Amino acid sequence: xxxxxxxxxxxxxxxxxxxxxxxxxxxxxxxxxxxxxxxxxxxxxxxxxxxxxxxxxxxxxxxxxxxxxxxxxxxxxxxxxxxxxxxxxxxxxxxxxxxxxxxxxxxxxxxxxxxxxxxxxxxxxxxxxxxxxxxxxxxxxxxxxxxxxxxxxxxxxxxxxxxxxxxxxxxxxxxxxxxxxxxxxxxxxxxxxxxxxxxxxxxxxxxxxxxxxxxxxxxxxxxxxxxxxxxxxxxxxxxxxxxxxxxxxxxxxxxxxxxxxxxxxxxxxxxxxxxxxxxxxxxxxxxxxxxxxxxxxxxxxxxxxxxxxxxxxxxxxxxxxxxxxxxxxxxxxxxxxxxxxxxxxxxxxxxxxxxxxxxxxxxxxxxxxxxxxxxxxxxxxxxxxxxxxxxxxxxxxxxxxxxxxxxx
Ligand SMILES: Cc1cc2nc3c(=O)[nH]c(=O)nc-3n(C[C@H](O)[C@H](O)[C@H](O)COP(=O)(O)OP(=O)(O)OC[C@H]3O[C@@H](n4cnc5c(N)ncnc54)[C@H](O)[C@@H]3O)c2cc1C
Numbered sequence: 521x522x523x524x525x526x527x528x529x530x531x532x533x534x535x536x537x538x539x540x541x542x543x544x545x546x547x548x549x550x551x552x553x554x555x556x557x558x559x560x561x562x563x564x565x566x567x568x569x570x571x572x573x574x575x576x577x578x579x580x581x582x583x584x585x586x587x588x589x590x591x592x593x594x595x596x597x598x599x600x601x602x603x604x605x606x607x608x609x610x611x612x613x614x615x616x617x618x619x620x621x622x623x624x625x626x627x628x629x630x631x632x633x634x635x636x637x638x639x640x641x642x643x644x645x646x647x648x649x650x651x652x653x654x655x656x657x658x659x660x661x662x663x664x665x666x667x668x669x670x671x672x673x674x675x676x677x678x679x680x681x682x683x684x685x686x687x688x689x690x691x692x693x694x695x696x697x698x699x700x701x702x703x704x705x706x707x708x709x710x711x712x713x714x715x716x717x718x719x720x721x722x723x724x725x726x727x728x729x730x731x732x733x734x735x736x737x738x739x740x741x742x743x744x745x746x747x748x749x750x751x752x753x754x755x756x757x758x759x760x761x762x763x764x765x766x767x768x769x770x771x772x773x774x775x776x777x778x779x780x781x782x783x784x785x786x787x788x789x790x791x792x793x794x795x796x797x798x799x800x801x802x803x804x805x806x807x808x809x810x811x812x813x814x815x816x817x818x819x820x821x822x823x824x825x826x827x828x829x830x831x832x833x834x835x836x837x838x839x840x841x842x843x844x845x846x847x848x849x850x851x852x853x854x855x856x857x858x859x860x861x862x863x864x865x866x867x868x869x870x871x872x873x874x875x876x877x878x879x880x881x882x883x884x885x886x887x888x889x890x891x892x893x894x895x896x897x898x899x900x901x902x903x904x905x906x907x908x909x910x911x912x913x914x915x916x917x918x919x920x921x922x923x924x925x926x927x928x
Contacts, residue, residue, distance in 0.1 A: 532839040532840075532842040532843050532846075533842070533846065534839070534842050534872060534873060534876040534878070536835050536838070536839075536868045536869050536872050537868075539868060539916055539919050539920035539923060540920070540923065541868075541871050541872050541875050542868035542871045542872060542916065542920065543867060543871075543916075543917070543920045544615060544871065545612075545614070545615055545871075548921070548925075551917055551920060551921050551924075553590075553594070553595075554595060554913075554917045555914065555917045555918055555921060557591050557592065557595055558903060558911055558913050558914035558917060559914060561903050561904060561911075562903070562904060562911060562914060571897050571900070571901075574588070574897075575893070578890055578893065585889050585890070588889055588893075588896075589889060592896045592899070592900060593889055593892070595864040595899075596864040596865075596885065596895070596896055596899045597624070597863065597884070597886055597887075597895075598619065598621065598622075598863055598884030599884075599886050600886060600887065600888055601886065602640075602643055602644060602886070604886065605619065605621050605884045605886045606651060606655075608863075608884055609651060609654045609884065610654060612654065612882060613653060615871055615874055616875065616877075616880070617870050617871060617874045617881065618655060618656040618657070618879070618880065618881035618882070619654060619655050619863075619881060619882060619884045620655070620656070620657045620658065620659050620716070620860065620881050620883045620884060621644040621647060621655060621658060621659075621884055621886060622659050622883045622884060622885045622886065623637060623640045623641060623644065623660070623664070623886060623887055624885035624886060624887050624892045624895045625637065625887040625888070625891040625892065626661075626664075626892075626894045626895065627894060628664065629667065631696070634664070634665050634666055634696075634697075634700060635700070637660070637664040638665055638700040638703060641658065641660045641664075641704050642703065642707050644659075645658045645704070645707050645708050645713045645715065646707075646711065648711070648713040649712070649713050652713075655713075656714065656858070656879075656881050657713070657714045657715065657829075657881060658708060658713055658714075658715045658716070659715065659716040659718060659883065660704060660715070660716075660717065660718065661718045661720060662697075662717065662720065662724075662727075662731065663720055663724070665697055665700045665701060665704075666693065666694075666696065666697030666700065667693065668724060670690060670693050670694060670697065671697075671724035671727045671728070672724050672727075673690060674694060674724075674726075674730070675723060675724050675725065675726040676723075678726045678727065678730060679726060697731075698731065698734075701717075701731050701735065702735070702738075705735040705738070705739050705745070705746050706738075706739065708739070708745050708746065709745050712745070713745075714744065714745055714746075714747060714776065714827075715747065716747045716749065716776075716778050716829070717731070717732050717735075717746065717747065717748055717749060719748075719749035719750065719778075719780065720784070721787065721788065721791075722751075722754060722788060722800045723791070725751075729748060729760070732746060732748035733748070733764070733767065736768070736773045736774070736775065736776065737771055737773055740773040740774045740775070740776065741773055742774075743827070744774040744775065744776035744826075744827035746776055747776030747777060747827070747829060748775075748776065748777065748778070749780055749831070750764075750777055750778070750779050750780070750815060751780055751781065751782035752779060752780070752781055752782065752802075752808055752811040752812040752815050753781045753782035753785060753801050753802055753808040754782060754800050754801060754802070755800060755801070756800065757811060757815070758811045758815055758818075761779075761815050761818060762818065765818075765822055768825055768826075769825060774825060774826070774827060775825055775826045775827070776826075776827050776829075777819055777826050777827070777828055777829070778828075778829040778830075778831050779812060779815050779816065779819070779828065779829070779830050779831065779832070780831040781808050781809075781812055781832065781834070782801075783898075785801055788800055788801050809834070809836070809837070812832070812834070812837055813836075813837055813840050816828070816830060816837065816840060816841050816844060817844060820841070820844045820845065820848050820850065823854075823856055823857070826856075827855075827856040828858065829858040829859075829860050829881075830857075830858070830859050830860065831860045831861075832859075832860075832861070833861055833862070833865055833866040833869065835869060838869050838873065841859065842878065845857060852876065852877040852878040852879070853878070853879060854879070855879065857878075858879045858881055859873050859878055859879065859881075860880070860881050860882065861880075861882050861883075862882065862885075862899070863882045863883060863884050863885065864899070865899070865903075865913060866912075867916075868916050870882055
């Protein structure tokens with residue numbers, strides 16, 4: 521078996537070249553649709569104009585949800601409801617890939633919506649407990665559970681030696697937010713379902729970190745249930761991961777660590793310029809890549825204390841982690857080392873890793889079509905052309921269609 525695998529520069533015993541495995545779950549019709557979609561979103565101007573048109577059409581009530589459902593939504597989302605996602609999760613499970621139900625409604629601003637997100641996240645945990653083999657994690661974003669300005673204020677207070685004025689209404693809002701996070705994490709603990717807390721903008725991240733460690737102190741005594749997320753595109757990311765491990769050792773809990781590069785680079789840089797503080801982002805891509813891979817090594821080196829999830833579409837980082845596991849004699853099916861990708865992207869990584877016996881899961885974003893549009897627009901933008909080249913997804917889908925039909 522090993523001898524048949526192509527070698528790669530890391531010498532990993534897994535290869536991402538095999539598109540037959542990557543798209544085994546897809547029919548020809550699925551692939552033609554994906555190819556068409558990636559060809560369309562390949563053009564930056566088309567995505568920009570299309571995004572504007574879709575926003576306008578949805579607000580004006582034009583009947584375009586059917587079209588969205590069969591294109592962008594089908595490619596990148598698991599369904600509109602938990603039950604629809606559960607069906608998608610069963611398909612993934614056939615190929616050894618887990619699902620992470622991600623309620624992706626964004627931009628909510630009132631208490632009723634925050635309560636609704638809390639209830640929905642708790643429902644995903646119960647679904648994961650029912651379908652343990654196919655849904656290994658749940659996830660939430662803290663900004664879905666409380667107001668962004670409040671998180672910003674808490675983060676600023678945590679950073680300032682002299683406390684900023686703090687209103688009674690803000691204290692009440694913070695208490696409600698903490699309670700929602702606690703209700704979710706306690707349910708996860710009781711149901712023994714691991715839960716990710718996503719990382720967001722640096723100016724609110726200290727507040728999210730504080731909540732994450734409070735939860736880990738409570739619920740990670742026997743195993744890592746709550747995972748915080750570390751963004752290695754920040755200059756401070758690697759140091760924060762190391763400090764978290766020190767805190768975990770000192771206070772006797774297990775550290776759940778999801779590693780990502782980070783999703784808000786342009787916004788971060790722009791705000792730093794506008795407000796006149798040093799750019800929190802690494803000076804270049806290589807610095808991000810180096811810290812990401814060093815963070816992988818650090819987690820593997822401390823696996824007796826840390827449970828790791830590598831949230832990445834970067835092939836080199838995935839190969840590197842596979843090689844590290846081998847070097848440290850860690851079995852591919854170790855429950856404390858997960859690879860994770862987003863639904864509709866990098867199936868060549870997910871499915872090939874799963875076939876080789878590694879633990880893999882995919883975020884399955886879901887929610888009413890109109891509410892998940894911001895998520896879908898980001899995915900479309902991510903897949904526009906870079907320096908005139910076709911996006912990686914388009915190349916992979918076309919290559920598989922060519923293999924199936926001997927196309928040139
Ligand atoms: C399962 C999963 C969960 C995720 N959860 C989160 C989350 O909680 N929070 C979050 O912020 N993101 C999250 N992301 C998104 C992630 O942060 C990345 O934006 C995305 O995965 C692209 O990075 P990559 O590792 O796949 O690799 P690549 O495509 O190799 O790297 C692209 C990334 O490198 C960094 N980068 C690019 N250019 C530069 C530059 N000039 N200087 C410095 N850095 C640069 C940026 O972070 C960019 O997104 C998640 C991704 C996945 C797959």
